[in-house]
Amino acid sequence: MNQNKSIKVLIAINILIYVLVGLTSTSFMDFSAPLLISWGGLTNNIYSSYEYWRLFTSMFLHGDIQHLLFNMYCLYIIGTSLSRFISDQHFLLIYFVSGLSSSFASSLLGNYDVSIGASGAIFGVAGFYMMLLMKLKKENQHLDINIFGNIGLFLIVNLAFGFMVPGIDNYAHLGGLIMGVIAFFGLKK
Numbered sequence: 168m169n170q171n172k173s174i175k176v177l178i179a180i181n182i183l184i185y186v187l188v189g190l191t192s193t194s195f196m197d198f199s200a201p202l203l204i205s206w207g208g209l210t211n212n213i214y215s216s217y218e219y220w221r222l223f224t225s226m227f228l229h230g231d232i233q234h235l236l237f238n239m240y241c242l243y244i245i246g247t248s249l250s251r252f253i254s255d256q257h258f259l260l261i262y263f264v265s266g267l268s269s270s271f272a273s274s275l276l277g278n279y280d281v282s283i284g285a286s287g288a289i290f291g292v293a294g295f296y297m298m299l300l301m302k303l304k305k306e307n308q309h310l311d312i313n314i315f316g317n318i319g320l321f322l323i324v325n326l327a328f329g330f331m332v333p334g335i336d337n338y339a340h341l342g343g344l345i346m347g348v349i350a351f352f353g354l355k356k
Contacts, residue, residue: 173255174246177262178239181285184227185235197231200280208281209270222270228283238285241321245289248314249296253354258292261350265291265343272342282336287343290325293318294347295354302351 188206189195204210207224229235250258269287273279300315322344329337 171247171250173259173262174243174250177246177285178242181227181229181235181239185229185232188228195232198229203228203230203281203283208283209273209277210281211274211277211279213274222267222274225270225281225283226266226285226288229285230283234284238289241289242285242292245293245296245318245321249292249299252296252299257354261292261295261347261354262288264350265294265346268346269339269343272345273336273339276338277336279334279336282339284336284339286325287336287339290322290340290343291347291350293322294344295351296347297322298348298351 184206186195188198188202191206192198192202200208206228207221208228209221209225210216210218213219213221229238246258246262253261266285266288269291270282273282273287297315297318300318304315326337326340326344329335329340
């Protein structure tokens with residue numbers, strides 16, 4: 168795949184799944200927890216029910232149109248900017264490993280009816296990118312300070328928002344973020 172194609176494919180998959188869920192719902196704007204669970208949302212009992220596949224499927228589900236649009240916007244902006252520095256294969260690896268780690272952290276620590284969304288994977292991508300930017304800055308490479316500040320602001324604001332607003336699974340965000348940082352050291356050359 169060429170640069171950014173994987174980002175567009177991920178966005179297309181998320182939108183397609185949102186539309187498919189919407190076709191089985193009474194509304195395209197907001198989905199109920201039981202509906203999201205039936206489509207693969209992460210539940211607290213995945214270990215007792217052996218439904219480990221939910222760790223993966225929950226990354227592609229969104230509760231309402233704002234949730235979808237915000238996550239896809241963040242994925243596009245952060246992903247497109249990062250894709251200038253890494254290969255498409257590394258991007259996908261970071262995205263999926265962070266998303267699965269996000270779901271795993273959520274499944275162990277979260278307190279919810281259903282956990283969904285791409286934000287954990289996006290936090291992982293942002294965490295990886297922040298580490299890369301810090302490395303580039305340390306190596307005195309020319310770096311647009313706006314990129315560094317924007318990624319940092321994204322992380323701080325969204326984590327703070329997650330702690331203040333009920334219903335946001337910050338364990339998922341933190342799980343993805345931590346894995347993104349670990350992925351940086353794992354992929355470091």
